[in-house]
Amino acid sequence: MPSPLPARLRRALTRRRVVAASAVTVLLAGAVVWAAWPEQQDFRTESRVLTVLSGPTGDESVALDTTFYLPDGASAGRKVPAVLLAHGFGGSKESVRSDAEDLAGLGYAVLAYTARGFGRSGGQIHLDDPDHEVKDAQRLLDWLAARPEVRTDGAGDPRVGVVGGSYGGALALLLAAQDQRVDAIVPMITWHDLAGALLPESSGRPPVDGVFKKGWAGIFFGNGGSAGSGPAGLAGVTGNQEGAPASAGPPSPAPGTGPGTGPGGGPAAAVDPSCGRFAADVCAAYLRIATTGRADAEAVARLQRSSPAGVLDRIKAPTLLVQGTADTLFPLAEADANARGIAANGTPVRVAWYTGGHDGGEGPRTDSDRLKFLTAQWLDHYVRGAGDPPERSFTWSRTTGFDALDRGLVATGYRVTDYPGTGGTARSSVEVTGPVQSIANPPNGNPAAISSVPFAGALSSFLSGVAGDLPGQHARFESAPLPAAVDVVGSPTVRIRAASPTGEAVLFVKLYDVNPEGAATLSDGLVAPVRLTGLPTDVTAAQPVTVTLPAIVRRIEAGHRLRIVVATSDQGYATPAEPTVYTVAPGGGPVTLPTVAGEPIATAAAVWRWVLVGLLVAIVLGLVVVVAVLRRRHRRHDTSVHPEYAGTPLAVRNLRKEYADGFVAVSNVDFEVHPGQVVGLLGPNGAGKTTTLRVLMGLTQPTAGEIYVFGHRLVPGSPVLSRIGALVEGPGFLPHLSGLENLKAYWRATGRPEADAHFEQALEIAGLGASVHRRTKNYSHGMRQRLAIAQAMLGLPELLVLDEPTDGLDPPQIAEMRRVLQRYATDGRAVLVSSHLLAEVEQTCTHAVVVNKGRIVASGPVEEIVGESPSVLFDVADPAAARAVLDRLAGVRVLPDGDGGLVVDTNGTARSEVVAELVRAGVGVDRVVPRRRLEDAFLALVGENSRGSGDR
Amino acid sequence: MSGSLQSAERPGGTSAAGAASGYRPSATLPFLAEFRRQASRRRTQLALGFMVLLPLIILISFQFDTGDDDDNGRGEFASLIDLATSGGLNFTLFSIFVSASFLLVVVVALFCGDTVASEASWGSLRYLLAIPVPRARLLAVKLLVALTYSALALLLLAGTALLAGTLRYGWSPLRSTVAAQIPAGEGLLRLLAVLGYLAVVLLVVAGLAFLLSVTTDAALGAVGGAVLLWILSSILDQITALGALRAFLPTHYANAWLGLLSTPVQTDDVVRGCISAICYATLFWGLAFWRFTRKDVTS
Known part of the structure; x- marks a missing residue:
């Protein structure tokens, strides 16, 4: 029955994967839902x-x-x-x-x-x-x-x-x-x-003499x-x-643009366009102040209500x-x-x-x-x-x-602990100096300095760089760079002297923080407006006036200067319309800066530091635990030697490998390699040879079965792997290094003494000559193959495992390789060669293991498998006649297969005799080819057609 | 080829675990051996060379400044350019700023993503495992070497920029748009803190690239995949509709090092960024080890 799912997909969907993927999906979905879930209304x-x-x-x-x-x-x-x-x-x-x-x-x-x-x-x-x-x-x-x-x-x-x-x-x-x-x-x-808020005055005068804060008042009203x-x-x-049609409009400086009607009715039924929803007395007070820029007692009384x-x-x-x-x-x-x-x-x-x-x-x-x-x-x-x-x-x-x-x-x-007020808990004094300066009051307050813009938000404190004081309209007094930083918390005070030809002056006093580059910042755009009266015309006769600047919270860094600016105009305030020239001078005495020494409040973010510390500790502890557990498991690991296989370089027992997708590459493989043997692992492509070797090298975990190397159980990473030299699935070299450098890099990675490597012998085997100094990426396939064999032989391991060693070698090299391998399997060493080439195994190996479709189909000495008398293939003109002739010969047997020719088991009868017999019978003999039993055995065991065995 | 194996002595005694003489699991693939393996690679040399070259290229391009009052646009980038030539520290800061968001990510992904995958693609990984280098040790050494090279790249970039910048523009206080200028000595400390934080943030890339490196045989896939996911995270981080979820993105706190330039130092986001990065890196590395110590190496 065909599966509804494509095979590849089905293979990919193993149960473990499905479970893991589902768990991750559920967790992720849960996190998203949790984050996006609307808050519960309680x-x-x-x-x-x-x-x-x-x-x-x-x-x-x-x-x-x-x-x-x-x-x-x-x-x-x-x-x-x-x-x-x-x-x-x-x-x-x-x-x-x-x-x-x-x-x-x-x-x-x-x-x-x-x-x-x-x-x-x-x-x-x-x-x-x-x-x-x-x-x-x-x-x-x-x-x-x-x-x-x-x-x-x-x-x-x-x-x-x-x-x-x-x-x-x-x-x-x-x-x-x-x-x-x-x-x-x-x-x-x-x-x-x-x-007082709408008509501030910072030298201590009542609101009736205040300077009208027209910018804000306009918006407010x-x-x-x-x-x-x-x-x-x-x-x-x-x-x-809701329901306020005019509310969406931009701030308007004039009254009367407010919503004209309210659904509640009441006295607001008759709408005065200049007052909107304001009550008449409030509106009248505002209109009087805004018109003249001066407050009267009645208006002040109304606001104070x-x-x-x-x-x-x-x-x-x-x-x-x-x-x-x-x-x-x-x-x-x-x-x-x-x-x-x-x-x-x-x-x-x-x-x-x-x-x-x-x-x-x-x-x-x-x-x-x-x-x-x-x-x-x-x-x-x-x-x-x-x-x-x-x-x-x-x-x-x-x-x-x-x-x-x-x-x-x-x-x-x-x-x-205690609220100190705007005077701070301590004061520091900073002297400011500057010459007497004459400053002009612009007619009708235009152009005016900009200190703050209502609703500019956080920007207002950074406006000083954009706009600021206008030349000719302000005086500056500066301090020397501060020797230490001052944390101002409260209202600074400053003394100034001023003279005016009219006897009156409206001035704006500001405190700037000037950094070493000269950039001045007015803290939060706050200014102190003062209205001075009874001023002399000559500044030398003027009495100093103490101005209380607005309370600020600011750290003035060491090296910064204080700058006191006295300006004649400000965008946010109503100033006298008449142009006048005032004279201002420092009032003597320092600028006092109130300070409060507070302790910083720890924020919730401080918790995260502990989280970080905890996390690091947890990771370190986790690592220690993991390493300890692994060490312990490692120590418990069975290091005993299986007595039966102690002297056996390799014993493979009931090996089975099933891949995650259910494909069985090796179903049951069982063989041994003894010292002095050159064992051939023979099988068609996909028989399971490479999988067996992968398990043997610790690259793959077997599903079942064991491998013993000199009696030591072999699992991925077993130390006994160090006694195996291997070439599996082709060479693997760093392409940018030369052949020699590759061998040296490989040996360095083993961490073993360089003298144990026997480089000269390995290089001799590789036979690369001067090419050993060329980069391996320029090597031919055969050169790489030889270098890989040399790498496998580094340190003369007791078991040499070679996968298709003659792949890419030319015939003389193959012959030489045979001799090398046979010589290698001496002194207690053994060699395991995998190949799909019958001739190679037959000529090189002492023993052979034939695998097909993941199973051992034959194993033993090559001679045993091949048998005493080899079979012969006869190409004859008349096969039927020949068969009749041969059947008559005692002991000679015609084997069933052999298309086109006859495969004959001569069973001790000399080939020449058989040929003579055929010729005598009049059967023409075209060709006589000796055929070994291994091939027959192999074909019989494996079958002519290896299709369907899959890629193993 | 002609071997004279007869003359070869058989290797001496073996250990209790059956290992060949001289073999100790903890001595396999020494750090230096892996370091040299990687050092011999052209990509390592090119990446490190570029780290040295980049500040010099920037320095030379600044020389083309005609002094016209041309606007570099607005925003922090423009102000950083304006400040870059004010001293060696600022020049270094600028070099870090321009490379932090992409170049360093690619370099770290290259070192960490390529290290295992390239061995797998060359086929040399199975020979290392057959030595046998214990799998956890192989990963640990490879990771350490990759992280060392990543740190080296970061230091080379900063060091070259600092040296070249100081020679060209002098040793002056660190300026920034977010705070008052910082005296040169403290500025250097801040710069080191910025480098340290960047290194921690890049651990996420290192973790991701390393995880991909042990799961694929294609080195390009591991490097590209890590960079791609990093970019994806950056894009998602721009989408404010994701709300609180964004804080879980690995790139969310990538720019928190800017807070180290203000006075006083704003460490809150730096701390959160460290937590996020360490969590991700631990997760990715943990997965990488878990995966690699169990998987069948078929390449």
């Missing part, structure tokens, strides 16, 4: 629009778009703590979804909502006004308290933490101040005093897309607003403050002020800085991991009530370079 969500009563009198209804994330298993019987999750400016509940999912995964019921004035929520933007947004959030706390799954501390008092970034962070602070039901808050990258992204993606606000600054003393909820170093909108000083204000009440406060922010985004992975950990730890203790109280240690991180693989930033985290 919470459910409920989206609904909640209508709450809010406003100053508590009777304005506003629709808030919410999503409630409830962890699996939460129920009235198993209540869970809650988290109110607020989004950043311009975002919606969708922009905090991944944070909500993370928190829900931690087991919190999370209420994410879209603040009024954004997305699908109704109402207008009042900028976290206590009567509006904060009151909305209070109503959401009521709602949470009413949920049966949410844990409560009392009637209507849910166990709840408030988490949010930027706009949502300020909401968290204001809500905690206004509603004591809040149990803990995690405000991130948010403001202390919104007026323009509601143009996302304003700031939260750290660690927590409370992040990146795009993605939206600021935690005035209500910090009422915050009793433990507060984890997270602020970014790459943040030109709400710099580190905002969080610092919040921390000090809240800690003054005795409320637990913890501060963490990271390398992102409104400019820097989420920061590197190490930072977001740290912040997620800190947030979870904070909420777990203060909201869930589990775990030890978190430390109050201060953690921060510093950008240390680019990631080599993904080109992102890499930051190293540090920690110190």
Whole structure:
């Protein structure tokens, strides 16, 4: 029956292979599925629009778009703590979804909502006004308290933490101040005093004299897309607003491009194109400031209503403050002020800085991991009530370079036990010097220096090379190269003196880190704007002013210089329109650099080092074990000598070799080679001769049976193989070496003494003459064959195994080879020759072993096989007549085969007599050829046709 | 040919295991013998020669720089070219950078992939095994020699580049785009660390090529197969859709040595890369030994 599979394929599909391949496939498939399997959701969500009563009198209804994330298993019987999750400016509940999912995964019921004035929520933007947004959030706390799954501390008092970034962070602070039901808050990258953040002044003046941060304010008020992204993606606000048609547009510097209508209706029904969804009072304050670039008291008061600054003393909820170093909108000083204000009440406060922010985004992975950990730890203790109280240690991180693989930033985290504030725990002072310089204020602030670009992300800190200070518009004061590196953590201060013909000046003070090549870097694009008044016209009369520069985290390397730049303009700020020329000079006294000596935080990556060490140890141990096991097995290996074969160079017992595909090359081979014998292994092509020799050389594992060499059991690699010299399946030489070099290289590989090799004799046998110095790749087939025989004879092994030794030799060489082999088999040595040439075996060998189809068909001395009287082949004119004649002769027998002629066993009768008899009978004799019995025996045993025996 | 075997003495006594006199399994195929075997090969000489030649070729090509402010394009490559002429260390770094992704892979694959397969194709493998060189020893020596040549190639490349670069451009601090410049002394240490990491990463190629070398008789197949699989892994690594699976690709951390140039040194990916490379190399070598010590040598 024909097999459905092609034979080759069937042969390839042995059971072991199939099993191994299946196992590998299953493992691989498992790994892929495991890696690609979607993460299991362990919470459910409920989206609904909640209508709450809010406003100053508590009777304005506003629709808030919410999503409630409830962890699996939460129920009235198993209540869970809650988290109110607020989004950043311009975002919606969708922009905090991944944070909500993370928190829900931690087991919190999370209420994410879209603040009024954004997305699908109704109402207008009042900028976290206590009567509006904060009151909305209070109503959401009521709602949470009413949920049966949410844990409560009392009637209507849910166990709840408030988490949010930027706009949502300020909401968290204001809500905690206004509603004591809040149990803990995690405000991130948010403001202390919104007026101070938008109208900063770094020499200590109030916001009403601040320099308007028009770049950021424009984006903030323009509601143009996302304003700031939260750290660690927590409370992040990146795009993605539902139902806000204008949100997808690019940041717009003008107000009024915001979404005109909200589905929630309410007072926003009449749309003012210049205000969009902003409440009228907020909008008016912004318009006044943006028009003149100066704030009035009323506008500042409006912004301060939206600021935690005035209500910090009422915050009793433990507060984890997270602020970014790459943040030109709400710099580190905002969080610092919040921390000090809240800690003054005795409320637990913890501060963490990271390398992102409104400019820097989420920061590197190490930072977001740290912040997620800190947030979870904070909420777990203060909201869930589990775990030890978190430390109050201060953690921060510093950008240390680019990631080599993904080109992102890499930051190293540090920690110190107590929060030192922006003043650091120590200070180092660096003198800066420079001449008095005159600098021009450009009319209408154009062209202006570029220090940072809102939303440029991590790029902003590298902008200094691209744009920067304009010639004629800035003064420089430089230090000498620093003798040692300084790790600045906090706000540096510097003193300057300035003179102005108008008595007033708006200046921007910046601290650059200048490397030895002269490249200057402004850390995170942070500048200190100052508005100086009452200035003299002559700088010599000017009083020094202390400028507090923005807090930075930066290592200034040894050999770098500090450069203080005083510029008249900055792209991000509103400056006086009138062209003026100011004069500035160093204020005397050094630049002070606050420093904090922190210890580096070990990252999860440190674990990998131990994994590496463990891996190396495991490999070394594994190697030791494997070697030990092998040694032991080797020692246990039977080294005993089979007494029966101790003096026998070769004894093959019941040898069987079955290949992996099921082909039986040798089914049962059994013979011996004794000292002094030249044994011929005879058989047609594919009889199994070569396979037998392969097993004999240790190249192939037999399926069954044993081979003994001088009584030692022979397996692949047996030391006794060293007593066998072999030529199997043709010569194998390094083609680029000469014949002599090949022999020497071969002998070197044996590791035996060179004197044992007997090179001269081997070379004599090879008989290559001067050709022995030629490369073997240029050798003829016969030369290679002779060299291979010589190689087999190196060291005069006691057993010489030659596979078709006369292949490629010419007749004189064959004759010579016969003599060599016969001489070799003396002194206890023996030779095994395999051949398919009958004549060769008959003439060379003392003994013969005939194999066919993997079996021994005859063995013994050649004479025995050949017999005493050889047969004769007669070519006659009339075979029938001849047969009749021969049959009459006594003892003469006509053998059955012999086509065309008669094969006759003369059985002692002289050939001449037989011929004479035939001639006498009138039978013409054309030819008389002696025929040996070996050939007859061979043909009888093997059959004329060796087809079908296959290639063995 | 005419032998006078009668005069030959029969070899002396034999050991307990029946071995010929002077034969010890642990003395077969000595490291030096294999080292000389490989050293005599033209491909070894050419590969090592090219390692010396390449930095010189690069050096000469830089001499054709007309000084025009022509843009070499953007990205790290351009900046590396710009920095290459700033000193011997940077020139060495550049030479390593241009050869790390392909040339060194081919050279290592050549040394490790060719070593067993070529013996098999010449037919000399069966004579080594019939000496008998124990199979595990044969592999161990061949692997060690191949790794030695690979290391030699790496050192020759770096050494020549360092020598030629320093003679031409002087001994100056190591500059890079990812960090501040590094003083020359420390820069040399960083360079050695980069070489060390590259050597570890290339162990994967060495392992793969060696495994293929014991499974095939075609030397070209082993070398080409290893390089091909390496390229395939590099291509897959570009496909971000594979997500976390990419971290399991042997080439994923191939460029992590760039992290050794930043200050402070970023070792996280280097460590992960080492783990990945050592795991793969151990797996491949383990398979190679397992396979070779069991297989029937039919070539």
